Amino acid sequence: EEQAGEERFNALIAEDSRIEPRDWMPEAYRKTLTRQMSQHAHSEIIGMQPEANWITRAPSLKRKAILMAKVQDEAGHGLYLYSGTETLGTPRDVLNDQLMSGKAKYSSIFNYPARSWADMGAIGWLVDGAAIANQVPLCRASYGPYGRAMVRICKEESFHQRQGFEILLELANGTAAQKKMAQDAVNNFYAPSLMMFGPPDGDSPNSVQSTAWKIKRFSNDELRQRFVGMIVEQVKILGLTLPDDELRFDEETGTWLHKELDWTEFKAVIAGSGPCNSQRLQRRRDAHNEGAWVREAAAAYAAKMARKTE
């Protein structure tokens, strides 16, 4: 039976069909998807923090309402992704404990502080932009629940990116001080957003297998280059610059070349010593503890309703 399952799995992957939760799958496929999808869910949840911190300080009622909607969308993305991950067999409590204990990774980018209103613009434009570039190909990931979750998430991310771009556009066309604030935000988030795509291909241990299983459709470096090619045009419309003297299109290889990124910093940030790691985790633990009464009340209510229908 195991052999029939494996043959069917291989055939589904070969013909570009989807693997569904009840299908037989290799344990390593289940494990790597649980890893990637839960890291992705954790990123959405931790990613709420830098932006939620700005809701009270957004410069107008309209900006507050937009930012609140965006932060709420991120919560929704986290919830779909946890549900998707649960279909692989690991319950949400376990995933949540892995995040709160610091055992699980989440995206490096959310360990950098959001220091100004312009940073909200740069996060929307660059961070959501990088997220889209990485996630559009994931809509075709071989695992059904992941690919389907990505479709809706990518639609919402596109709106997020536009709101970030629009914040920067307005600041860039504002006073000299506002334009400087916008440029400073772009300078700060440029390199960290390029690092979101993961280590260079030669140093990416999961890539070969994930590509063979059609979870990944493009390599980390391919997606990073595609992203640079997009923002190099968009930054012109903003009237700002990217902090990269080495950025150029290489006619010979047909690729964008960018400056060397600081992979020592990247490793330190994912190992837990970025500027905001401990603050982000502490905030998550506090929120979880403060929300205990909500979970208890919901469970009590569900039990009461179940008794009523008996």
Ligand code: FAQ
């Ligand atoms: N940060 O072998 P690879 C968002 C780890 S967008 C931290 O290349 P893989 C939207 C990697 O896990 C952000 N860790 O790994 C939003 C692995 O460690 P492990 C979330 C990283 O999986 C916007 C090790 O390094 N998006 O949230 C990072 O083949 C605004 C070796 O790397 C996703 O998660 C990193 N940047 O490729 C929300 C997308 N890069 O697990 C709020 C889905 C690598 O072996 C506000 N994930 N690592 O211990 C992916 O596409 C892939 O997992 C990659 C990494 C491309 C991130």
